[in-house]
Amino acid sequence: MPTKIKILPPELVNKIAAGEVVERPVSVVKELVENSIDAEATDISVEIKYGGLKYIRVVDNGCGIDKEDVGLAFTHHATSKISSFAELSRILTLGFRGEALPSIALVSQVEVVTKPRSFSPSPLSFPYPTDPSKDEGEEDAARTAPTNSPSPQSSPIKGEEGASRPLPTGVQLKIEGGRIKSISEIGAPEGTSITVRELFYNTPARRKFLKSPNSETRQIIERITTFALAFPQISFKLKVDGKEVLNLQKADGLKQRIGQIFGSQILKQILELDCDYDVVQIKGFLGKPEIAKASRAELYLFVNQRNIFSKALYHAIVTGYKDLLPRGKFPWGIVYLSLPPDTVDVNVHPAKKEVRFSNEKQMYEFLYSAVYKTLNTGLVMPIYTDLKERIVTSDTETHGDASLQIREGSPGYFTEKDKIQSFQQEFLAEVFKGMKVSPIKEKKAGEPAAGVANLWQLSNMYILAQVKGSLVVMDQHAAHERVLYEEAVRNLTIEKASSQHLLFPIVTELSPSEFMTFEENDELINKLGFEVKPFGGRSILISGVPPLPKIQNGEVFLKDILVDLEERLKAGGEKVKSVAASFACKGAIKAGDKLSLEEMNSLFDQLFATKEPYSCPHGRPTLIRIPIEELNKRFERS
Ligand SMILES: Nc1ncnc2c1ncn2[C@@H]1O[C@H](COP(=O)(O)OP(=O)(O)OP(=O)(O)O)[C@@H](O)[C@H]1O
Numbered sequence: 321m322p323t324k325i326k327i328l329p330p331e332l333v334n335k336i337a338a339g340e341v342v343e344r345p346v347s348v349v350k351e352l353v354e355n356s357i358d359a360e361a362t363d364i365s366v367e368i369k370y371g372g373l374k375y376i377r378v379v380d381n382g383c384g385i386d387k388e389d390v391g392l393a394f395t396h397h398a399t400s401k402i403s404s405f406a407e408l409s410r411i412l413t414l415g416f417r418g419e420a421l422p423s424i425a426l427v428s429q430v431e432v433v434t435k436p437r438s439f440s441p442s443p444l445s446f447p448y449p450t451d452p453s454k455d456e457g458e459e460d461a462a463r464t465a466p467t468n469s470p471s472p473q474s475s476p477i478k479g480e481e482g483a484s485r486p487l488p489t490g491v492q493l494k495i496e497g498g499r500i501k502s503i504s505e506i507g508a509p510e511g512t513s514i515t516v517r518e519l520f521y522n523t524p525a526r527r528k529f530l531k532s533p534n535s536e537t538r539q540i541i542e543r544i545t546t547f548a549l550a551f552p553q554i555s556f557k558l559k560v561d562g563k564e565v566l567n568l569q570k571a572d573g574l575k576q577r578i579g580q581i582f583g584s585q586i587l588k589q590i591l592e593l594d595c596d597y598d599v600v601q602i603k604g605f606l607g608k609p610e611i612a613k614a615s616r617a618e619l620y621l622f623v624n625q626r627n628i629f630s631k632a633l634y635h636a637i638v639t640g641y642k643d644l645l646p647r648g649k650f651p652w653g654i655v656y657l658s659l660p661p662d663t664v665d666v667n668v669h670p671a672k673k674e675v676r677f678s679n680e681k682q683m684y685e686f687l688y689s690a691v692y693k694t695l696n697t698g699l700v701m702p703i704y705t706d707l708k709e710r711i712v713t714s715d716t717e718t719h720g721d722a723s724l725q726i727r728e729g730s731p732g733y734f735t736e737k738d739k740i741q742s743f744q745q746e747f748l749a750e751v752f753k754g755m756k757v758s759p760i761k762e763k764k765a766g767e768p769a770a771g772v773a774n775l776w777q778l779s780n781m782y783i784l785a786q787v788k789g790s791l792v793v794m795d796q797h798a799a800h801e802r803v804l805y806e807e808a809v810r811n812l813t814i815e816k817a818s819s820q821h822l823l824f825p826i827v828t829e830l831s832p833s834e835f836m837t838f839e840e841n842d843e844l845i846n847k848l849g850f851e852v853k854p855f856g857g858r859s860i861l862i863s864g865v866p867p868l869p870k871i872q873n874g875e876v877f878l879k880d881i882l883v884d885l886e887e888r889l890k891a892g893g894e895k896v897k898s899v900a901a902s903f904a905c906k907g908a909i910k911a912g913d914k915l916s917l918e919e920m921n922s923l924f925d926q927l928f929a930t931k932e933p934y935s936c937p938h939g940r941p942t943l944i945r946i947p948i949e950e951l952n953k954r955f956e957r958s
């Protein structure tokens with residue numbers, strides 16, 4: 321980063337998003353830490369007292385500020401980070417306005433101690449002097465400063481008989497209410513320490529609007545945590561009222577940093593997000609549904625390492641989870657978007673909380689698709705949620721099918737086959753693990769050699785299995801519907817289904833509306849595996865039907881499809897999707913159908929060969945998982 325500070329020309333100043341920079345203590349912490357990060361610091365220590373209102377100190381081992389520039393740093397619109405409008409559009413630093421330090425200095429008492437990094441240590445160095453102005457009980461900025469090598473003991477005072485004038489060292493500047501009080505040379509380690517005392521001392525009205533010190537402290541802890549997630553390679557320390565509350569060593573990547581912050585237990589409950597869409601890379605981690613949160617507080621979004629708020633992108637993430645999340649819950653997640661700086665405008669919000677993308681719709685779709693793909697390649701499925709909620713949501717078999725529309729419009733709709741297959745195998749291996757039931761049918765080539773698992777049918781409706789210490793419950797109708805739906809879409813668009821010839825073809829008469837629906841969709845209906853043609857008047861001749869296990873009467877099946885299809889088309893459904901959905905709905909195993917062990921096994925197999933095993937075409941879950949912890953809780957085992 322260039323370190324020379326210059327005042328921005330007025331025409332550029334006018335283009336910078338104006339507004340309040342310092343609203344509360346956390347804004348000061350944010351601005352100071354951002355400066356330390358921009359200064360390429362690798363160690364940052366923050367200390368606050370009384371919610372930051374009395375005292376905030378940020379110490380870094382960054383590039384430091386040149387002696388002649390220190391005063392300038394507190395001048396409005398003075399920055400070393402940009403100098404032209406063109407640079408504003410490709411900004412990679414967190415700061416660029418030259419507004420933070422002067423704004424902070426206006427409403428507090430600031431002390432800066434800084435020394436540029438380039439200084440080479442004197443061989444005759446000895447401990448630097450302490451700052452005589454320091455408050456009682458406060459640590460000396462110089463002594464506590466994290467240091468790079470060379471050692472902090474670089475006070476450049478010559479030996480006894482050498483020249484008595486000290487070599488240039490650090491510089492200390494004191495500024496109160498925006499006015500410079502003193503500037504002097506001082507021994508200091510490389511880097512910068514900025515102390516802000518008595519925030520809003522000269523604007524008491526502003527102080528009144530602040531929350532309690534505890535609440536301000538919480539916001540500061542949260543802010544440092546957020547920085548720590550964006551910059552795992554930086555060590556962060558935070559002391560609150562003399563007590564260390566965070567001590568994060570430099571981490572070897574985000575995963576390690578997540579472990580440091582949230583505890584290593586969480587690492588088993590998150591999935592890696594890593595998708596590349598040419599100009600945009602999406603990385604990070606997503607929480608499995610079992611760690612879903614009651615609020616959005618643990619969903620962190622970063623754009624080029626800047627933490628931002630974006631309603632649209634949060635929505636993209638939540639939508640990517642679909643039915644995996646219990647109702648009213650939000651995902652846990654740390655999501656980084658990296659994109660060329662000229663495709664994102666960071667100069668839209670005075671506190672830089674929001675950004676504007678040159679193509680927000682595309683960004684939405686990329687993110688949605690990345691989340692969706694990630695969740696569909698891991699061992700993830702909807703988890704058990706409060707039964708009452710399920711009952712309310714279970715009656716959603718409507719024809720409007722909003723969830724389908726999102727899915728179809730998204731680039732992630734076609735999930736990579738390989739990933740699906742490897743996931744399917746992993747899941748099946750779990751389901752069929754260690755089951756000692758002899759194979760009951762010969763496997764054809766390409767079929768997963770899974771064996772036969774112990775599965776149970778409950779109320780001729782649900783199939784129960786054990787997976788990874790959890791109880792998995794499959795809704796037999798919803799699951800089969802998903803299987804048939806995907807099969808039908810394939811048959812309607814790629815390859816006509818095979819048909820089972822009837823020994824005795826059936827002639828049947830349709831109602832006027834059934835006949836109309838038949839005429840309009842006759843070709844598609846034949847692709848489903850029916851062999852059917854008009855037979856004069858409203859009569860049709862059925863000579864073949866799709867080979868479905870539970871369908872006894874091909875004539876009734878076809879009529880059911882036609883009635884259902886008419887409804888879907890009336891509701892504005894797209895043709896192929898509607899035909900497939902009607903076929904799946906009417907052809908699927910029903911609640912109440914008794915299944916053999918072999919049929920249950922085959923249903924598991926087939927469901928996990930689909931692209932979207934977790935929901936039926938109406939968006940209802942096909943499977944839920946009840947973790948063993950949930951059972952323990954119910955049985956009041958601690
Ligand atoms: N910790 C630091 N280490 C090194 N230089 C710093 C540090 N803090 C501030 N500076 C210098 O002081 C200048 C002014 O800082 P200030 O935060 O006011 O503006 P900025 O970071 O350039 O822009 P913004 O107002 O958007 O934060 C910076 O451009 C930088 O050169």
Ligand SMILES: [Mg+2]
Nearest residue numbers: 351355415420
């Ligand atoms: Mg700044």
